[in-house]
Amino acid sequence: MTTTDMVGLAAASLLRFATAGSVDDGKSTLVGRLLHDSKSVLADQLDAVERASRHRGAAAPDLALLTDGLRAEREQGITIDVAHRYFATPRRRFILADTPGHVQYTRNMVTGASTAGLAVVLVDARNGVVEQTRRHAAVAALLRVPHVVLAVNKMDLVGYAESVFAAIAGEFTAYASRLGIGEVTAIPVSALAGDNVVVPSAHMDWYGGPTVLEHLESVPVGTDPTTSAARFPVQYVIRPQTPGHRDYRGYAGQIACGVFRVGDRVAVLPSGRTSTITAIDALGTSVDLAWAPQSVTLRLADDLDISRGDLITPTTSAPPTTRDIEATVCHLADRPLRTGDRVLLKHTTRTVKAIVKDLPSRLSLDDLTHTPHPTHLTANDIGRITLRTSEPLALDPYTNSRHTGSFLLIDPTDGTTLTAGMAGTSFAAPAAPVSTDGEWDF
Structure with a gap:
């Protein structure tokens, strides 16, 4: 198995994604439906939601309560803070960041989407693309989120009309293109009814694309690490003082990007001093190569003055200071x-x-x-x-x-x-x- 195959396999197993939408577009309900229908909700969590829903007089479980966990969120029916949820299907693991929709919480979306590989932007089919939709698309473009999904929600309230979906998708895609977003996947859904979230809709036979979950499970994630310049921020210098280990000097940290190999000629920034990687230790075992985001210890041929905060990088691709x-x-x-x-x-x-x-x-x-x-x-x-x-x-x-x-x-x-x-x-x-x-x- 090649380096690319190994790293690609590891990266493909995890997708970080963020959701965003204007107030009352049904974003928390969409997330709740996604968790519920993918069997990612524990029985006691579902029981708690059902009890809270009955207390509020709801006839059916309010799935938005699966993510709107703060008391203020439940009282006002809005999302205030970023809620992270972890779930998995047989095909992939997910880390979901459910971000607020209000303009005053734009900073929350920035933090939630900063590490996302995909952003789901929700739109109410009755209202179409609104000001906050454009804000969320601009933030996704600004943060260089690789993939964007447009979920046109509440299609049940517009009679599942294809023309409504097509108009919204066309307007959003044109705006996203202006922002530099190269590809948008538009999906018509009804989070409340469950249409096209996990299960294909029986009401929209005119739509032949994937459900939200199908797209999340199949969208390409990760990049070929051999195409990225390798970067290793030093977190800690390991210098044991125990007998038999006094000659050991290692630099521990997490590889930020790229691949490091034994024998690589590297530079230490900002000093600019150079050396050669003589060993890479991962989980107590010496390996010939390591890639992002592995946490490893690098050992160099020369005893250089290196401390926390220094950056180790190949001499051939060192960034300017x-x-x-x-x-x-x-x-x-x-x-x-x-x-x-x-x-x-x-x-x-x-x-x-x-x-x-x-x-x-x-x-x-x-x-x-x-x-x-x-x-x-x-x-x-x-x-x-x-x-x-x-x-x-x-x-x-x-x-x-x-x-x-x-x-x-x-x-x-x-x-x-x-x-x-x-x-x-x-x-x-x-x-x-x-x-x-x-x-x-x-």
């Missing part, structure tokens, strides 16, 4: 982000000091226009940013690697996560100078 970062960000905190703010920047396992040099623009997800040089970014805002760091960082463009092209901005006073960033955005205007002082003067 820089202290000036241009990126697109989504602001997550209630505290605004302003030009001149002093922050901590966390990239993989490395954390450095940084200053916000400029906010070139803020993006409106409604019409994809840019407001130049806003005074600040508030919670849920998406904008462009320039940063200056105290130490060099080895960032890949986010379009090349979602793992090593992303970062977080952190409040240095209390450790609050402020902003999620995606490196490599182009800027039309130069960054404005910022006055700095003291230990933050870079």
Whole structure:
């Protein structure tokens, strides 16, 4: 079995996907139906849902309660926080992130979809593509989610009309194309009745495509690791002091992307020092090669000064290091982000000091226009940013690697996560100078 075959087999067994939809489009019901009809709900969970549904006067179990677990969510009938559910079928394992639909919870969708390989965008067949639908599609495009599914829900309320579905699918696909989303799989469903969620619908014989679950089980996931530049952020240096192991020096961590082999010539960034991989230890066993996302220990031919936060990469594909970062960000905190703010920047396992040099623009997800040089970014805002760091960082463009092209901005006073960033955005205007002082003067 080749390297590609081994990694492809491992990747194909797990799909991370996120769901998003406007308020009252039936997203939580769709997720609940998917879990229920795929036999992924435990008996005690279903009993709890049935009791809660009867208490609220519902004639049938409210499957939305399988994911809307917070008391405030149940009282208001909305999704507020990201709910993660784990389930499996004979063909694949799944990690589902059910994200909120309200505009004020855009940051929740960003966090939920940031690691997703597929996004399910839900639309109410009666309302069609609305403002929030466009927001969710824009976020999916911004985060480079590889696959997008358009689930046109509540088809039972429009008489299962093919013309309604076709019009919505056409409008959404055209908008997604503008965003750079190459492929959209549109599926007509009724989450309440179970049409085309797990079981094919008897009411829509005009539709010959897969059900939602069939598509989730068959969509290609993962990439050929041999086509990605290998990246290994060092988490811990292993240097035993026990007799018989004093000569052991290993660098432990999780491979972010690509493949490492014994004999590879590698560079350690940001120092730029080079060496050769002499051994790879995985689960206590020496192996000849390892690939993302395995956690391993690398051993090198030379005793280099390597510590947590350094990045090991093949010399042939090492990214450039820089202290000036241009990126697109989504602001997550209630505290605004302003030009001149002093922050901590966390990239993989490395954390450095940084200053916000400029906010070139803020993006409106409604019409994809840019407001130049806003005074600040508030919670849920998406904008462009320039940063200056105290130490060099080895960032890949986010379009090349979602793992090593992303970062977080952190409040240095209390450790609050402020902003999620995606490196490599182009800027039309130069960054404005910022006055700095003291230990933050870079």
